[in-house]
Each structure stands twice: as structure tokens, then as C-alpha cells.
Amino acid sequence: MTWLALPLYANSQGLSNAQIGLLIALPVLAQMPLNLAGGAYADRIGGRRIMLGSCCVMAAAALWLMLAKGFWMLVLGQLGLILSRATFWPATWSMASELPGDRGMQLGRLNAVTNLGQISGTVLSGLLLSSGGFPLTFGVLAGMGASAFVAGLGARPGPRHSHAAGRHLLASYVSLLRNRVVHYSILCAYLSALPFSLSVSFYPLLLAQYGYHEASSGILLALRALGAIGAGLVVGRFVRTGPETLWPVVCGLAVAAAVGFMPLVNHVAPIGFWLLVVGIGSAAMTLYFQITISEASRVEERGSALALGGLGWSVSHFSTPLVMGFIADRFGIVVGFYAIGGLALACALFIAGARRWAFREAARRVARA
Numbered sequence: 001m002t003w004l005a006l007p008l009y010a011n012s013q014g015l016s017n018a019q020i021g022l023l024i025a026l027p028v029l030a031q032m033p034l035n036l037a038g039g040a041y042a043d044r045i046g047g048r049r050i051m052l053g054s055c056c057v058m059a060a061a062a063l064w065l066m067l068a069k070g071f072w073m074l075v076l077g078q079l080g081l082i083l084s085r086a087t088f089w090p091a092t093w094s095m096a097s098e099l100p101g102d103r104g105m106q107l108g109r110l111n112a113v114t115n116l117g118q119i120s121g122t123v124l125s126g127l128l129l130s131s132g133g134f135p136l137t138f139g140v141l142a143g144m145g146a147s148a149f150v151a152g153l154g155a156r157p158g159p160r161h162s163h164a165a166g167r168h169l170l171a172s173y174v175s176l177l178r179n180r181v182v183h184y185s186i187l188c189a190y191l192s193a194l195p196f197s198l199s200v201s202f203y204p205l206l207l208a209q210y211g212y213h214e215a216s217s218g219i220l221l222a223l224r225a226l227g228a229i230g231a232g233l234v235v236g237r238f239v240r241t242g243p244e245t246l247w248p249v250v251c252g253l254a255v256a257a258a259v260g261f262m263p264l265v266n267h268v269a270p271i272g273f274w275l276l277v278v279g280i281g282s283a284a285m286t287l288y289f290q291i292t293i294s295e296a297s298r299v300e301e302r303g304s305a306l307a308l309g310g311l312g313w314s315v316s317h318f319s320t321p322l323v324m325g326f327i328a329d330r331f332g333i334v335v336g337f338y339a340i341g342g343l344a345l346a347c348a349l350f351i352a353g354a355r356r357w358a359f360r361e362a363a364r365r366v367a368r369a
Helices: 002-012 017-025 028-045 047-067 071-097 103-152 162-166 172-176 180-199 203-209 214-237 247-261 268-295 299-331 333-368
Strands: none
Touching (some): 002 017, 002 071, 002 103, 002 214, 017 071, 017 299, 028 299, 047 071, 047 103, 071 103, 071 268, 071 299, 103 214, 103 268, 172 299, 180 214, 180 247, 180 268, 180 299, 180 333, 203 214, 203 333, 214 268, 268 299, 299 333
């Protein structure tokens, strides 16, 4: 819901493109260390408690935004939203990776349900903005956070790893950061999150510049999540990791093309098509990095490993809107999309070259064993 509401709310208060970029990017600096702490705590006390706490923070941040006026009050509200996400994602990814059954299928289902929430959230946000304005929209979001807390009470607690109790909270990261596959997965996570970063910042502003009102923008942005649902449900059983697969390269090229070509034609059909493509590509890349980093880590450090993957998301959420905001202020928002599309292309090409380097060490370790 905030993807559409927050940038438009900031724009309605007279903030410049650069300020909106800072609004989206600055709180992410806090997300990075909290994301790592959230993953470590998920290993220590289980993901369920972390998930429930994130629901409470989401509701509180939404209530704050109902009253927020000016740049710094909006930053504080956005900080609450960021803190909620920073703890939510590693906790739920860790819980899903430990479910019985095929890991790719389980993570794919989780991602599909998440994107179903993105569809309903963006569409609902657009309708609420059109009918009741910003206070009603943020009020409904607070109610959603409270409802999610109640629903989360029914989730089964995951296993607690007793060996972690006597260790330093961040001890698992020392060994994980020696693993090349983890570094490679962080890069894949960065590229998978790039369209997500644009969705919560400049996609709504581009659509507004092209003349689409809030309800239409919500429906169009929902197409990105619709493509991600299809990818989560269908491709989970086909995802393969390792140095031979071209899966991350193809996904990265699809993301780059969809972002760079998005503003070429101001018509609902090509805009909807590219949003669908970017949803499929980014969701498939997300699933790939989740499976890759899960396979490269032990179960007792799974939350920490997935939090490191989430670090790639955090860096994307910080850098993408920040760069986009300054480019948009100087050269226009359309040129900004071309530039970010070029950045995504560079990342995809780098991933193509880094695959064998990342998995070479793992292959040697298996051979020695």
C-alpha cells in the first residue's frame, strides 16, 4: 500500500524528486544492520516472534504517517516501515526454507502469496487514495498490520537452535562471509530488488507524469506483482543453481530490458507488458538467490545467511531511489529510467561472468570431501 501512497504523499507536500529519493533511501541505512540482527535473532529465538514484532511496527508506522507533515516526519514514518521489513523478510524466508517438502516449491509459494499481497495492496491503495485521501489509506494500513499480528499468532513456532545461545549474536556471519556463493547471492539479490525499489519510489511518479490517476496506477503496478505470482508458483520446481545454469543471467537481462524500455511509449499496453515482464524476471531472480544461499548454508545459520542475501535488497533500496532521484531532478524521470536500466544490464553481465568464480570454491570443497 505504501508503494503508491508514500511517494504521492510526499509529492503532494511539495517535496522535490531528490527529496523523495532521499525519503526512500535514507532509512535503508538503518535497515542494513537491523536486517542482519533480525536474521541472527531468527536463528536464535525463531522466526515467529520476529514476524509478530514486525507487524506491530508496521501498524505504528502507519498511524504516524496519518499525522506526518514535512520531510523529517515522513522520514520517521518511512523508518518505521523499513524497520518492519528489515526484520520480517529474513524471519519468514528462514521459516519457509525449513518447511517439509521441496525448498524451491515452498519458497515459490511464499513469494507468490507475498506478491498477492502486493497486488491487493496497490489496488486497494489506489482506490482508497481516490475516495478518501491519504489519512484513510494509512489508517487502513495500520488496521492491516494489526490484523496480520492476530493472524500470525496462529503460526507454528519454528525450531530453536540451542547451540546459538552461547555464541555472539553475529558470529555466524564470520564464516558465511568467507563463502563466495554468499557474495554472489548478495549481487543476485541486489538485482532482484531493483524493480521493487522503483515500485516504492518512482514507478508511481512516472505513471502520474504520464497522466494516470491513482486508481489506474494501482492497477498497473499490480501487474508487476501478478507476474511475480506466476513466477513463484510455476518456476519454483524448475530453478537450478550452480555455475552451468543461465537462469540468473536471463532473469537479469529481462529486468534490465523491462526497466529501460518502460518509459519509451506512453500507452497502457506496453507499460503493462513491461511491468509484467519485470515482475516475472525479478521474482524468478529472487527465488534463485533464496535457493542458492539456502543450499550454501547450514540449517542452524539459515536465518543469518538469508539476512545476508537481504543485505543486497537493502543496498538496492538505498542506492536505486537515491540515484534515480538526483538523475530525475537534473535530466528528467524518463532519463532516470534509462540510466537505471543500464545499471541493471551491467549487473546482469557481471553476474554472467561471476558464476563460475562463485561456485569454483564450493566445487573444490566437494572434491576434497
